[in-house]
Amino acid sequence: MKKKTLPFDKDLFKRSVLYNVKTLYRKTMEEATPQEMYQAAAYAIKDAIVDHWMTTQKAAAEQDPKIVYYMSMEFLMGRAFGNNIINLQAYKAVKDALEELDIDVNVLEDQEPDPALGNGGLGRLAACFLDSLSTLGYMAYGCGIRYKYGMFRQKIQDGYQVEVPDAWLENGNPFELRRNEYAKEVKFGGYVTMYTDDMGRTMFKQEGYQVVKAVPYDLPVIGYGNGVVNTLRIWDAEPIQCFQLDSFDKGDYQKAVEQENLASQLCEVLYPNDNHIAGKELRLKQQYFFISASVQTAVQKYMQNHDDLRKFYEKAVFQLNDTHPTVAVAELMRVLMDDYQFSWDDAWDVTTKTCCYTNHTIMAEALEKWPVDLFQRLLPRIYQIVDEINRRFVDQIMRKYTGSAGIDVQAKIRSMAILYDNQVKMAHLAIVGGHSVNGVAKLHTEILEKRELKDFYEMMPEKFNNKTNGITQRRFLLHANPLLAEWVTNKIGDGWITDLSQMDKLKAFANDKKAQNEFMEIKFKNKERLAKYILEHNGVKVDPKSIFDVQVKRLHEYKRQLLNILQVIHKYNDIKTHPSKDFYPKTYIFGAKAAAGYLTAKLTIKLINSVADVINNDPDIGGKIKVVFIEDYRVSNAELIFAAADVSEQISTASKEASGTGNMKMMLNGAVTLGTLDGANVEIVNEVGEENAFIFGLTSQEVMEYEKNGGYNPMDIYNSDPNVKKVLDMLVDGTFSEDKELFRPLYNCLLNTINSSKADQYFILKDFESYLEAQKRISDAYQDKKRWAKMALLNTASCGKFSSDRTIKEYVDEVWHLDKVELQ
Ligand code: T68
Structure with missing residues (x-):
């Protein structure tokens, strides 16, 4: 039996490449540069994609399947052109068509900048997941940030890394669609006031804030051979135009300028840290910016064709890619309570049934904690909500453990509270505010359960599950x-x-x-x-x-x-x-x-x-x-x-x-x-x-055992193993650099002669x-x-x-419970 493949009109594609070269650049094929040819071909492919995109969205609107919102600061998509034509099952047709136009498909593919809106594994995983979601026929939105500069380009000069800005948008992005009609406002700073509404309820409102306009850009994510096209929606920040004049008139020129600055800085650049959190104010702004816009969108989309927001979680699930998007918990609470007049309990029910959290690391320096004063100043209403979530949770800990033999209740609070030591602990908020916590490989999940998040696991074992990663x-x-x-x-x-x-x-x-x-x-x-x-x-x-x-x-x-x-x-x-x-x-x-x-x-x-x-x-x-x-x-x-x-x-x-x-x-x-x-x-x-x-x-058991006992002394190995001694000495004897001291810091990392418990922390x-x-x-x-x-x-x-297809199936079956969208 011959398998059905997606239709692709090769001749139309060829004609549209020629047409695009002409209308975009006023050139013939002979005159066009490789970059211009790439653009022309990419726009032609986008034409083909848009038809599938519209069909998918129409089918979804009719069938109303549950949607996963994969919320992530990072999507490391890689180049789109080659991948798109592969998933359209049109690689050969496109290659042949281009050959007939005397263009090598590989040369063309190399013209595309590599969109690097991510650091490493976590961002690339998000990209693989989107590919699998479309291929398996589930409805999904990737929600992220349209950084103007992605991961820096690395140059090696004289053996050293030099970082060069990655201007990936320099020539525009032919695959994206700017969706001004879906723009949202995001508010920062100011203060919270209380008022009584018509029904006599106490309500809260943020005032005196700065506001930026979040504008979404949509990128298609094409399923393999099934015509399903999902959306990666990345947000850009723009100043609210009319405000500037108004406030100038009002004499609030300073604020207008600040708002404009905020908008221009927000999406400027991706923080280039992997497994490490720098704790910068702008980073928290980025987090709230894309989350607020995404949460507002998800709720509004639901309300377009449903009337009971208390059942939101039946149609939407938020998967938080590490703790970076965790403000989503409080933002959803805020929208439900402040914009839709939910009671706390109703809002909490919906929020916990909607949110899920994936942990990607146990490295201490990657654990996200924000100083309370910064958090409160930047997000006053969100802070108020987090404070209340924390109060109720601490209460719950006390009710559960007070009077239990052998349990130190204060120790439990210390290890699990969301607010502690003047810090907001984002992982704790994500665990408490959702119904699923997963690690990304069996061993990792076990370590979370038995060690890193032990107290949480003991208190709420039903939330924990493993989803071993996969790739497309x-x-x-x-x-x-x-x-x-x-x-x-x-x-x-x-x-x-x-x-x-x-x-x-x-x-x-x-x-x-x-x-x-x-x-x-x-x-x-x-x-x-x-x-x-x-x-x-x-x-x-x-x-x-x-x-x-x-x-x-x-x-x-x-x-x-x-x-x-x-x-x-x-x-x-x-x-x-x-x-x-x-x-x-x-x-x-x-x-x-x-x-x-x-x-x-x-x-x-x-x-x-x-x-x-x-x-x-x-x-x-x-x-x-x-x-x-x-x-x-x-x-x-x-x-x-x-x-x-x-x-x-x-x-x-x-x-x-x-x-x-x-x-x-x-x-x-x-x-x-x-x-x-x-x-x-x-x-x-x-x-x-x-x-x-x-x-x-060493096994993980052995490593953890050493760590518990304060490490080991690498000097013993240096002194007893002549191979090790020789290699280490070469780091500081000028073999690899004229300056003998250049590599001394690496030598010292391995053999810390002052404090041996700080030496060779990674058991090299x-x-x-x-x-x-x-x-x-x-x-x-x-x-x-x-x-x-x-x-x-x-x-x-x-x-x-x-395969990430397997990982996604497990998420769907065990956590998300999505329905497939059927295309005719
Ligand atoms: C990686 N984490 C894990 N973090 O290190 C890797 N961190 O083992 C795993 O396979 C992968 O996630 C996917 O689960 C990261 O990539 C980051 O990139 C990161 C970014 C910002 C802040 C902290």
Whole structure:
């Protein structure tokens, strides 16, 4: 039976590209620049999308399904053009049409800036979820911020990271629609007054505030092959125009200027921190800005075709992507009580049934807390509501635990109150104000339940659940690795595109010599593709026959890029001292952005580049190892990198990486995991089998045990392990920099001679030996071509669980309870 595919009119597309070039630029195809051609083609694709978009919205209006609002400060979407035509099932038609116009689709795709409205895993997860929601046919809105500048572009100068603004909107965004008609007002500051309404009720009102206009821009999110198009709605801030004159007349010129400044600053730039909260006032403003606009929109949309707002939660659910959108709890309360005259209890019932919270990290520096005075000054009415939520919750704690044997009620309040120590604890507000709390991998959820959020779990176990992360195979295989995608389809059909569990069928080929050869041949071609990119961008020639050992992710101490580069230094020493020893060539590939103010992370980047310089230019090494730092790691080059990886470095300190998703993307592309038993690695190893992964290091139990007992003394290892001593000494003996002191801070992080309990907080030296040994096992395994091919193939074959389609199904079945929208 031939499967139905979406119709796509290739000739119309061609005509519309020509027409667009003419009307947008007054040019012919011959005169147009590649950027202009890209714009023309993107607008032509948008035309095709809009039809599906309208059909979807019409069907949704008729069928009235429940909608999920995925609220997130970050959506790391990556380029849209290629992904859109893939999901429209029009990639080939578009490629052919463009060829007929003498345009290479790849060249065109490279014209698109990579929208980087996110830092890393959390933002990319949001993007994968939207893709899955549309593909599965559920109605969803992504709600976020249209940052003028996204994640900075990274330049490497003299080995150092330099941040360059990311002006992604410079040439406009052909896929977006400005929806002025849905603009909302968002209020900041001022004070709260009380009044009695016509019915004699006590009401509250914010006065003397500043106001900005929130204007939504809609981006289409296309389901694969089903015609469903959802909306990513990102908000921009604009000054309320007429106000300026009015207030000038009233002599309130100062305020008018302040409002204008506020509007111009609000959406200027994404905070570039991953797993770290800077606690800046503007950040809280950003949070309330997009949440207030989104909550108002959701309520108004519901009220268009329903009359009983007490049943709001039957048609809407808010998923809060970490604590950053948590003011949604109080904002929904405010709208229900102040705008719709709900009683507290009715508003609370609706709010808790609507909100759900996902935790993405246990890193202490990422826990969001706001000083009460700042919070109260900026959001006076919201603060009042949070204060009351807290009062009632503390009351509940006291009622539950007072008189219980062996329970210290004050300790419970200390650990769970929303307001404590003059701080607003956003995670606590999210847990109390919703009905679902989830971690992002089994181990992570267990750690939340047993340790980080233990008291909450004991008090309200029914709220807790796990949703192991996933990734979309449409972007990370079908688009990123067309050769492998085609091979998989030839072997098992194309069902995997929307049902990744079908990858299991590939297991039948694990011992098939021909299949193994084909698989490795494809990997080789992808390595050649990456080698070309590296030559072009780094000027370094790498050998595609060498093992491509890859660690790409944000730079953070807990992710332990430092462990990796120390191991490389050791390998370098080893080859220098034993030049004739058999050693299989390896290319170590790094890619990582460091938050602009994170000095240790930035210095680690410099170290990697300095080590690369020394090793790549040392004739004694003869190319046996190469080290490459890929500049400006982002979604678009990630697609090339994942496809080419042999080894996937997932080496975080056990217990610190909540899940990881790069691990899944590499597994999908047939890379073998070299990792600790952390985050989703645990589940990856479970799926693929221990014999098809390389696991090393302390377990999370062991790490947590050490932490409880004040750490360990790395000096003991330094003194007893000559390998470790030599490598560490090289950090400060001038081998990698003329200035011997340059890398001293990294040395001191590992060996804090003043305070040993502050030393090596991420257990790098503790895991060093075990890591070296795992690296050796990898090199041995790779030389057995058959064994490696089988392992790599089995990784691809075992990745079924890690589709974001599976994650979304679990959210739908267990938390959101959405209905599918049916298109005729
Ligand atoms: C990541 N978190 C987790 N945070 O580190 C990763 N933080 O293990 C997990 O796989 C991923 O989330 C998806 O669940 C982040 O990416 C941030 O980016 C972030 C941003 C702002 C403030 C704090």
